Amino acid sequence: MAVEALRCKECGERYPLDARYVCERCFGPLEVEYDLSAIDASAVRARIESGPASIWRYADLLPFATPPASPLPVGLTPLVRADRLAERLGLGEVWVKNDAANPTHSFKDRVVAVAIAKARELGYSVVACASTGNLAQAVAAHAAAAGLDAYVFIPADLEREKVLATGVYGAKIVAVEGTYDDVNRLCTELSAEREWAFVNVNVRPYYAEGSKTLGYEIAEQLGFELPDRVVCPIASGSMFTKIARAFDELVELGLVARPERGGPIFCGAQAAGCAPVAEAFANGWDVCRPVKPNTIAKSLAIGNPADGPYALELARRSGGTIEAVSDREIVEGIELLAETTGIFPETAGGVTVAVLRKLAEQGKIAPDERVVVLNTGEGLKTLDAIADAVEVVRIEPRLEAFDRAFGLAGAAAS
Ligand SMILES: *Cc1c(COP(=O)(O)O)cnc(C)c1O
Numbered sequence: 001m002a003v004e005a006l007r008c009k010e011c012g013e014r015y016p017l018d019a020r021y022v023c024e025r026c027f028g029p030l031e032v033e034y035d036l037s038a039i040d041a042s043a044v045r046a047r048i049e050s051g052p053a054s055i056w057r058y059a060d061l062l063p064f065a066t067p068p069a070s071p072l073p074v075g076l077t078p079l080v081r082a083d084r085l086a087e088r089l090g091l092g093e094v095w096v097k098n099d100a101a102n103p104t105h106s107f108k109d110r111v112v113a114v115a116i117a118k119a120r121e122l123g124y125s126v127v128a129c130a131s132t133g134n135l136a137q138a139v140a141a142h143a144a145a146a147g148l149d150a151y152v153f154i155p156a157d158l159e160r161e162k163v164l165a166t167g168v169y170g171a172k173i174v175a176v177e178g179t180y181d182d183v184n185r186l187c188t189e190l191s192a193e194r195e196w197a198f199v200n201v202n203v204r205p206y207y208a209e210g211s212k213t214l215g216y217e218i219a220e221q222l223g224f225e226l227p228d229r230v231v232c233p234i235a236s237g238s239m240f241t242k243i244a245r246a247f248d249e250l251v252e253l254g255l256v257a258r259p260e261r262g263g264p265i266f267c268g269a270q271a272a273g274c275a276p277v278a279e280a281f282a283n284g285w286d287v288c289r290p291v292k293p294n295t296i297a298k299s300l301a302i303g304n305p306a307d308g309p310y311a312l313e314l315a316r317r318s319g320g321t322i323e324a325v326s327d328r329e330i331v332e333g334i335e336l337l338a339e340t341t342g343i344f345p346e347t348a349g350g351v352t353v354a355v356l357r358k359l360a361e362q363g364k365i366a367p368d369e370r371v372v373v374l375n376t377g378e379g380l381k382t383l384d385a386i387a388d389a390v391e392v393v394r395i396e397p398r399l400e401a402f403d404r405a406f407g408l409a410g411a412a413a414s
């Protein structure tokens with residue numbers, strides 16, 4: 001196994017693989033370090049292709065000495081070719097990675113499966129999280145499957161669908177009167193007081209590794225090739241940067257080649273009502289200015305994103321961008337994806353599709369590019385967002401009533 005140590009992203013100091021997340025020397029964030037030089041790449045590829053239909057087929061590249069037992073399978077979600085969406089946007093080749101097809105219907109199942117597996121290995125019996133919604137559901141479900149107690153902390157104004165779909169698993173739900181950033185601060189304080197594994201606080205380095213599996217899957221599902229461009233939502237910025245890391249690892253192992261034109265180009269997507277990373281990108285800043293969120297895309301509403309500087313660096317280095325779209329554009333993005341692919345995304349998916357559309361309309365995407373756009377959550381989680389956009393024609397149960405509403409055109413055509 002290639003997993004080596006935890007390493008500070010700022011000063012490079014190394015630490016053992018336990019529950020810690022911040023460098024004692026410089027307070028920089030820690031991440032998992034691997035040594036890929038001794039890996040037999042063709043053996044890894046064979047284990048991937050013959051592995052389970054879940055993220056654990058990539059166990060060689062995850063932070064475990066042996067693949068963990070994981071009772072709720074996650075990942076290997078569909079990568080769907082979206083020709084009708086491409087046509088509507090005047091693009092050549094568009095694929096949708098549909099991560100709504102996970103056990104709790106968002107990409108958060110990936111990060112939680114890895115974090116909880118590590119928490120169990122480290123001997124924790126209680127797991128917890130600070131959540132914008134989807135994480136709470138994933139933690140509650142995976143804790144239930146593993147027989148662990150779960151405490152989930154959420155902003156008090158979260159969507160009802162997400163609260164109920166968390167409580168059903170028996171987790172203790174703590175609704176905090178404040179923003180996600182207030183919830184996160186409380187959890188950071190609590191993590192020093194309790195012997196709990198907070199999946200996105202004290203075991204965050206392992207949690208973050210779960211997002212790499214999105215990158216491995218996209219490459220494998222394209223036949224061990226990389227796309228030219230990825231359009232990806234940004235909350236903390238962790239998933240955005242880890243998809244790039246996954247591609248880099250596959251290139252380093254020689255399992256994929258860089259696209260002929262270079263890249264992949266990384267484009268980040270935020271809601272205008274909470275766009276600290278897009279704002280910093282537009283202004284040429286290296287760090288984000290914290291904001292107070294006000295958007296329907298609550299799952300992306302992090303006002304002080306931990307990985308903002310790394311997301312900015314990736315967008316610039318790869319020739320990409322980070323764009324923001326209004327709530328109205330988000331709803332249009334939801335409808336556009338649903339109408340052209342049959343995939344109904346939550347607000348975060350609407351953000352991503354709206355940014356894809358914006359880039360296409362600005363002529364920023366070449367017609368021969370292969371573009372992958374991420375749908376990270378299920379539309380049924382955020383039904384209120386489209387409540388005003390859906391029209392229902394109500395009639396009496398009589399033929400004349402139908403004809404009055406819809407004319408005779410339908411009857412004549414059949
Ligand atoms: C959490 C989340 C993201 C992105 O999370 P990062 O913090 O940027 O890694 C994207 N989409 C959905 C639906 C999410 O719940």
Ligand SMILES: [Zn+2]
Binds near residue numbers: 010023026027
């Ligand atoms: Zn450091």
